[in-house]
Amino acid sequence: MREESLPPSQIHSVLAPCACFHARSAARAITGFYDETLAPSGLRMTQFAILASVRVRGSITMQELAAELGLDPSTMTRTLQPLDKAGLVNIEPGEDRRVKELVLTPRGHKRLAEAHGLWLQAQDGLRDRIGGDRFERLVTDLDALTEALRS
Numbered sequence: 001m002r003e004e005s006l007p008p009s010q011i012h013s014v015l016a017p018c019a020c021f022h023a024r025s026a027a028r029a030i031t032g033f034y035d036e037t038l039a040p041s042g043l044r045m046t047q048f049a050i051l052a053s054v055r056v057r058g059s060i061t062m063q064e065l066a067a068e069l070g071l072d073p074s075t076m077t078r079t080l081q082p083l084d085k086a087g088l089v090n091i092e093p094g095e096d097r098r099v100k101e102l103v104l105t106p107r108g109h110k111r112l113a114e115a116h117g118l119w120l121q122a123q124d125g126l127r128d129r130i131g132g133d134r135f136e137r138l139v140t141d142l143d144a145l146t147e148a149l150r151s
Contacts, residue, residue, distance in 0.1 A: 037122035041115035051112040
């Protein structure tokens with residue numbers, strides 16, 4: 001016997017206490033806000049995060065970067081393709097030829113520098129919308145949550 005499905009009016013009440021539902025909704029809203037703010041740079045937030053991480057490290061393997069950003073390898077590959085095609089990153093063989101290393105190109109350094117100001121606008125815009133204290137708590141709480149679930 002098939003269970004009866006919930007009417008649409010009751011679905012939200014079932015999901016109201018669900019941490020996963022709220023986290024995904026918040027992630028989509030925050031990502032959309034940052035993507036919209038970064039749009040003049042031609043970068044999405046995930047691409048900005050990749051360029052910034054590569055810049056900080058100088059070079060990093062695809063595996064290390066995927067782990068650092070919490071991305072699975074196929075998502076990493078899809079996100080890197082437009083950056084590679086645009087000449088913003090070089091994907092080079094590492095010391096172990098099976099490992100791919102990422103380095104920023106001069107064009108990548110320039111695009112990241114241009115996008116950085118827009119990213120700061122997104123940071124300030126979100127902080128203004130939710131308040132400084134809540135912004136700081138959000139970042140701290142999300143870091144703690146991520147750490148707890150990854151360990």
